Amino acid sequence: MFVSSFQIDYGTRRKADYNAPVTAMPQTNRADAGPADSILVAAALANEPWAKEALFRRYVTLVNGLAFRVMGRDADLDDLVQDSFTEAWRCLPRLENPQAFSSWISAIVVRTAHKLLRRRKLASVLGLRRPDSIDLDALLSNSVPPDVEVELRAVYRTVSELPPATRIAFVLRRVEGLKLEEIASMLELSLATVKRRIVEAERLLSFAYPAIADEPQSECRETPLAKSMQRRGHD
Amino acid sequence: MTEAKRLADYVTPNLSEARILAQWSRLRDSDSPRRTWRWEYVFAAAAIALMSATTAVHFLSKPSGLSSEMLVERDSSGIKYVRLPEGVQAAISKNGQFEVRQRSDTEIILALLSGEGDFDVTHRDGRRVIVTTPQFDIEVVGTQFHVAVTGNESTPDVLVRVDRGTVQVRSNRQTGRSTVERRVTTGETWTSAVPSPPVAPSISNTNPPEIAPSLPSSADKGNGPARTSAKELFESAERLRMNGRLRDAAAQLDSLRRQYPGDSRAPLAAFELGRIRMDGIGDYAGAATAFESSLKLNPSASFREDVEARLVTLYDRMGQKSACEASRRAYLARYPRGSHVNSVGRACGR
Numbered sequence: 001m002f003v004s005s006f007q008i009d010y011g012t013r014r015k016a017d018y019n020a021p022v023t024a025m026p027q028t029n030r031a032d033a034g035p036a037d038s039i040l041v042a043a044a045l046a047n048e049p050w051a052k053e054a055l056f057r058r059y060v061t062l063v064n065g066l067a068f069r070v071m072g073r074d075a076d077l078d079d080l081v082q083d084s085f086t087e088a089w090r091c092l093p094r095l096e097n098p099q100a101f102s103s104w105i106s107a108i109v110v111r112t113a114h115k116l117l118r119r120r121k122l123a124s125v126l127g128l129r130r131p132d133s134i135d136l137d138a139l140l141s142n143s144v145p146p147d148v149e150v151e152l153r154a155v156y157r158t159v160s161e162l163p164p165a166t167r168i169a170f171v172l173r174r175v176e177g178l179k180l181e182e183i184a185s186m187l188e189l190s191l192a193t194v195k196r197r198i199v200e201a202e203r204l205l206s207f208a209y210p211a212i213a214d215e216p217q218s219e220c221r222e223t224p225l226a227k228s229m230q231r232r233g234h235d
Numbered sequence: 236m237t238e239a240k241r242l243a244d245y246v247t248p249n250l251s252e253a254r255i256l257a258q259w260s261r262l263r264d265s266d267s268p269r270r271t272w273r274w275e276y277v278f279a280a281a282a283i284a285l286m287s288a289t290t291a292v293h294f295l296s297k298p299s300g301l302s303s304e305m306l307v308e309r310d311s312s313g314i315k316y317v318r319l320p321e322g323v324q325a326a327i328s329k330n331g332q333f334e335v336r337q338r339s340d341t342e343i344i345l346a347l348l349s350g351e352g353d354f355d356v357t358h359r360d361g362r363r364v365i366v367t368t369p370q371f372d373i374e375v376v377g378t379q380f381h382v383a384v385t386g387n388e389s390t391p392d393v394l395v396r397v398d399r400g401t402v403q404v405r406s407n408r409q410t411g412r413s414t415v416e417r418r419v420t421t422g423e424t425w426t427s428a429v430p431s432p433p434v435a436p437s438i439s440n441t442n443p444p445e446i447a448p449s450l451p452s453s454a455d456k457g458n459g460p461a462r463t464s465a466k467e468l469f470e471s472a473e474r475l476r477m478n479g480r481l482r483d484a485a486a487q488l489d490s491l492r493r494q495y496p497g498d499s500r501a502p503l504a505a506f507e508l509g510r511i512r513m514d515g516i517g518d519y520a521g522a523a524t525a526f527e528s529s530l531k532l533n534p535s536a537s538f539r540e541d542v543e544a545r546l547v548t549l550y551d552r553m554g555q556k557s558a559c560e561a562s563r564r565a566y567l568a569r570y571p572r573g574s575h576v577n578s579v580g581r582a583c584g585r
Contacts, residue, residue, distance in 0.1 A: 065247050
């Protein structure tokens with residue numbers, strides 16, 4: 001029933017102008033600004049093109065942001081976004097909890113990025129491709145505070161030297177701030193493996209940037225950034 | 236968690252509406268994931284296949300019995316060990332100046348310019364191994380021997396001690412004394428110095444065999460390295476040949492072509508040397524080397540046609556079909572109406 005009414009709401013427009021520019025769709029990226037994810041997923045499964053577009057619109061910022069932070073560069077973004085959504089449409093029938101579309105598509109982005117990084121690594125080892133470099137100036141926002149910038153630069157310099165799986169786990173932990181369990185689920189690894197990889201990355205970080213290093217095992221860690229945030233809060 | 240979320244907030248892509256539109260357009264128009272990455276695998280597989288093929292070709296294309304790899308090692312005492320895959324080993328003293336001047340299937344020339352060296356040469360039919368020193372050439376065929384070059388640079392003394400087998404020592408340039416031609420066999424020592432110096436111990440053996448120095452034979456007494464001109468060498472070779480001393484004549488001609496490559500007689504000497512080796516001694520490999528040397532020394536010599544015809548006949552006798560065919564084609568192309576067309580035309584099993 002929800003689907004039916006939703007079809008009337010958006011579907012009419014889609015039937016009238018199937019190839020209309022995307023701007024004709026409601027501009028929203030927030031899950032609470034329209035139909036629930038489960039409704040959009042159900043509509044997409046019913047081969048309603050507008051539902052896919054609605055899902056795309058809703059999560060395009062999340063997917064681009066996550067892909068950008070994991071890859072560390074803008075050049076791969078469009079391809080990665082396309083591959084991730086294509087994979088999502090293909091696997092949509094297997095999505096058991098449509099309401100968890102957000103974390104599900106995030107996991108797809110992470111795994112797609114992981115595949116891409118592994119292929120790049122292989123191509124680099126075979127001499128078919130030069131290793132990708134991370135342009136830190138292009139990566140960081142203009143509004144980043146100096147102390148945050150110091151930490152982010154240290155993190156991404158470390159990231160560029162890590163193997164793909166470790167790199168992704170470290171970014172998800174350090175930059176995205178995900179829990180270890182979430183990272184393990186996204187990468188389809190055991191919790192112990194994720195911990196080991198993050199420890200490995202933190203060790204490298206602490207070796208190169210002792211002031212930035214963190215205790216990876218601690219869930220209630222207090223990073224230099226957190227300390228500066230607290231200071232700013234107190235001020 | 237909170238601060239980490241803030242970190243992510245500072246790492247965001249430039250996501251304009253136009254870019255989102257473009258991304259959606261691409262996604263809408265594509266029914267399946269991009270497969271361009273498969274080309275990377277194709278390229279990777281092609282690269283691996285190419286590397287494998289190159290490696291295989293590298294190993295398979297090596298001529299039999301002749302590898303290009305020469306091993307050179309130096310031990311803690313400074314002795315340099317040189318090992319050629321053709322079955323030649325040398326241990327050169329710390330102060331020794333050594334170089335490999337020529338390596339081919341038919342001839343290997345090693346040069347010991349100073350210092351001492353122990354040599355061990357495995358005999359192979361049709362191959363000559365020569366150790367050349369500033370004044371003497373030591374030609375070996377399957378032997379183990381010691382060479383020492385001592386004294387000053389202008390008149391160095393050479394000592395040869397043979398541990399196993401036989402070597403032929405002969406002068407290789409003007410020395411101011413008559414030509415030396417001497418065979419040294421197992422246990423013998425020969426030296427160009429008068430009186431002879433004490434025997435140098437083997438540098439590569441901790442317990443070298445005790446060999447008493449053998450003084451030069453009566454024939455060699457008083458004979459030091461000779462300063463023989465190219466003309467004298469050539470005339471001497473002619474005399475020796477007329478007297479039936481073909482090997483001695485060949486040695487003279489060989490010395491001439493080596494020591495005086497710029498002399499006008501050198502190409503002819505090389506040709507004559509090849510003829511003697513081919514017809515008189517039966518040293519086909521040596522003859523081939525001499526003929527080829529003759530062609531190199533003067534490519535426009537008046538007897539070039541004879542040299543090329545000889546080479547065809549020689550390769551035919553040696554059973555080297557490919558070399559025979561190649562030289563036959565070269566002759567017939569260069570001399571389609573040559574005086575050896577008939578014999579050359581029948582060569583190479585035709």
